[in-house]
Amino acid sequence: MRRTLRARIFLSVLLTVPAVGLSTSTAAAAEPEPRPGVSASPEQYALDAKLQRTLGSQSAGSYLDSRTGELVVNVTDTAAAEKVQAAGARAQLVKRSTDQLEAAMETLRQRARITGTSWGIDTSTNQVAVEADASVSEASMTLLKTVVSELGEAARITRVPGVFTKEVSGGDAIYGGGYRCSAAFNTVKEGVRYFLTAGHCTNLATSWSTTSGGSEVGTREGTSYPTNDYGLIRYTDLSQPEGTVNLYDGTYQDITAAGDAIVGQAIKKSGSTTKLTSGSVTAVNVTVNYSDGPVDQLVRTTACSAGGDSGGAHFSGSTALGIHSGSSGCNGTNGSALHQPVTEALGVYGVTVY
Incomplete structure (x- = not known):
């Protein structure tokens, strides 16, 4: 029982395309209205991963349709659309390839890497979604707006609180x-x-406990920050902790798999400060420019979070998605929480969820 309790303390923690008339994306640069996320099924995770591998540069990303729950795969030509259709997803013909969107982000990196900003790909609008927090000065904001404006419809910018x-x-x-x-x-x-x-977090200490000043329960095995934001701690005893996440209502979510978040999907975040919060995925391949350096290839969500939530769990059902990195705070129920994709950390350290 003692071991089970310890584990619980630790875990506060997605085509039907007619032969003619492909759906097309002509997104304007305006900020889209936020929509609630939809659940992704295990089959959608698997199909999405398979299509991204099969299509390669022919894909411009994917998302879950908030109205129908369908997996939508962005493509830039009809040949790729036929592959998507054959696989059983919905194809959407878009103007910009992933390479073009990544080139736009490289322009931002080279000309506007300003502390307090972040940018990532919103696949639902086929754009780079740029955010600037309250610390960005007017002079820096003018520069950022100039660069974004030069990118045309490929990018949009939003001021966020905090x-x-x-x-x-x-x-x-x-x-x-x-x-x-x-x-x-x-x-x-x-x-x-x-x-x-x-x-x-793991950059800060080698020894970790479950109470302030308490006895050691784990030691740092690996750490990577900035650029990445993940670390691994090894239990220092022979406990067999459960593979669960705390839902903060007296119950726990069993975690049995890991996957990559999809724009438009609903997620939950479990952390020691804000407890369990919910949101949806709004961008992938996100760079955030923290005061002590940038972190790349994150995922942006609307979940609320606060100080102390760092390292917490982002998940959907029994699927682990990410490790909480940070945010610009929370405005009502609309946050801007960022997570490190968990699949990268699992691969680097050779560990698995269970």
Whole structure:
């Protein structure tokens, strides 16, 4: 029982295309109205991954239709659309390829890498969605707007409240180096148990406990920050913690698989400060420019979060999706929470969720 409780403390933690008349995307640069996310099925995760591998540069990303729940795959030519149709997803013909959108983000990196900004690909509008927080000065905002304007319809910009920050704080959950973070997912490798958390947390300390000043329960095995934001902590005893995430209502979500988040899908975030919050995925391949350096290839969601939630779990049903990195705060129920895709960390460390 004691071991089960310890584990629970640690885990506060998606074609039908007619022969003619492909759907097309002619998105304007305006900010789209937020829509609630929809659930992704295991079959949609698998189909999406398969199509991205098969299509390669012929794909311009994918998303879940918020009205129908269908997996939509963006393509730039009819030959690719036929492949999508044959696989059983819906194709959408778009103006810009992933390479073109990534070129737009490279322009932002070269000319407007400003602390307090982030950018990523909103596949539902076939655009680069740029955000600037409250710390961005008027002079910097003018520069950012100039660069975005030169990118035309390929990009749009939004001011967000608060300041993009890594959400570490002093308090309660997992403690190391005088800081509080949250754990994401329990993992295993060759019978040895570990848990994942944020790299900016594992950079702070080698030894971790479940109470401030308490006895050690885990030691740092690996850490990567900035550029990435993940770290691995090895349990220092022989406990067999459950592979669950705390839902903060007395129940726990079993985690049995890991996947990559899809724009438009509904997610939940479990962290030691804001507990369980919900949102949807709004952008992938996101770069955020924190004050101490950029982190790339994140996922942006609308879940709420706050200091101490760093390292917490982003998930959907029994599928692990990400490790909480940070946000610009929360405005009502609309946040801008960022997560490190969990699949990358699992691959780097050779561990698996269970």
